[in-house]
Amino acid sequence: MRQGFDNDKYIELQAANIRKRIAQFGGKLYLEFGGKLFDDYHASRVLPGFEPDTKFRMLQSLSDDVEIVIAVNANHIEKAKVRGDLGITYDEDVLRLIDVFRDHGFLVGSVVLTQYAGQPAADAYRHRLEQLGITCYLHYPIAGYPHDIEHIVSDQGYGRNDYIVTSRPLVVVTAPGPGSGKLATCLSQLYHEHQRGISAGYAKYETFPIWNLPLNHPVNIAYEAATVDLDDANIIDPFHLEAYGKTTVNYNRDVEAFPVLKAMMERILGESPYQSPTDMGVNMAGCAISDDEACHEAANMEIVRRYFTAVVNVKRTGTGEEQVERLRSIMKKAGVDENLSPARRAALTREQETGAPAGAMVLPDGRVVTGRTGDLLGAASALLMNALKAVTGVDDAARVIDESAIEPICRLKTEHLHSVNRRLHSDETLIALSLTSADSPVAARVIDGLELLRGCDAFFSVIISSTDEALYRKLGINVCCEPKYERVSLYHK
Structure with missing residues (x-):
């Protein structure tokens, strides 16, 4: 970056x-x-x-x-x-x-x-x-x-x-x-x-x-956004x-x-x-500070991230509206809005096209890749795979993970762990990718691209699971979500 x-x-x-x-x-x-x-x-x-x-x-x-x-x-x-x-x-x-x-x-x-x-x-x-x-x-x-x-x-x-x-x-x-x-x-x-x-x-x-x-300065305004609860x-x-x-x-x-x-x-x-x-x-x-403009851009992005964190928290807990209002004022002071990252527009557009939850990520070179919910991979998993293929130069249409590595995990989840969702979370997807890499040089190459995603910004059209969010953060990928759930229900785990 x-x-x-x-x-x-x-x-x-x-x-x-x-x-x-x-x-x-x-x-x-x-x-x-x-x-x-x-x-x-x-x-x-x-x-x-x-x-x-x-x-x-x-x-x-x-x-x-x-x-x-x-x-x-x-x-x-x-x-x-x-x-x-x-x-x-x-x-x-x-x-x-x-x-x-x-x-x-x-x-x-x-x-x-x-x-x-x-x-x-x-x-x-x-x-x-x-x-x-x-x-x-x-x-x-x-x-x-x-x-x-x-x-x-x-x-x-x-x-x-x-x-x-x-x-x-x-x-x-x-x-x-x-x-x-x-x-x-x-x-x-x-x-x-x-x-x-x-x-x-x-x-x-x-x-x-x-x-x-x-x-x-946006760096100082970002501090106000970070401490809005204080x-x-x-x-x-x-x-x-x-x-x-x-x-x-x-x-x-x-x-x-x-x-x-x-x-x-x-x-x-x-x-x-x-x-x-x-x-x-x-x-x-x-x-x-060696490049003030770079810090301006990074701090403005952080202000918007803090806003989405707050609105998602309101959706999850029903509390914190006053912090959201203050963050709106902070965004206005910084001269930014919810659409600062091109990943948001791309994710919402992909959701509209497919009728299912989607995600988008801005890569280090400025390209925006997307991922959609499918039969085997959720939006977070699909986006992660597409981003990895993009940064490692692997054809987007190439099937990198062997289905023989995916299906056993899906069966384990549904038949033995009694999950209603057979799609793989992003951590499970990386396990399947790792298993495939034992015999596939292409899969091994894709895994080596993980470090290249550190610092990238991802946006999802729905609130993703805590498992996916934790994995993205562990990889150093910044995550924002639209404040809505994939399913209309009262309990979300």
């Missing part, structure tokens, strides 16, 4: 900027890490060339200086809060994160339970961590937070929290999701370090919005404009919280090192 972001340049600039910030505070920095650390697919979609694990790789270049602290809210443990994208609870995700970090050579120093107030589930989890050999600290609710600065920054406020023992210059504070208490953890540590006479500072690493892009809004940072006379972009929650945060830092350190929310950030993504 057309690249608009210099990944290597970004890693180099970002690591250098973090080292500079560590030095600014005398050799110790608490870095609040916002967003996803090693699976940032949103960033890779709106900044083509940005790899999903770029931030992780950047930290690896600093690994000898990095220590990771994971914060998790005790109330989230008590309520068994789930990460929507992974389908696992926050407490389980903490363990997953620890494994990932350790597998890549990072030191995970500890876990801190924030907002701890004796919750039974949190106590059980704390015991579990101890049994696993993981150091666990407790941070407590503070009366008057965040406005009673005098009480918060005192022995009765931050002073009650456990002091997290750390050993590295860069302490990355991350979490399984929002509301976990990363900022409060960083500030509590600043208080304790200052009480001990240790120089330390705080900074924030948040990729979006990108502070040195215009307010209405009511985040990009705004001009008024504190930065007043302090330096320069226009930068931040988001509303950081701007609203800055006066309180600045007052806390003044109370802890004697004076605030920052005059604006923008000052706190260390992100250098805007400096690594």
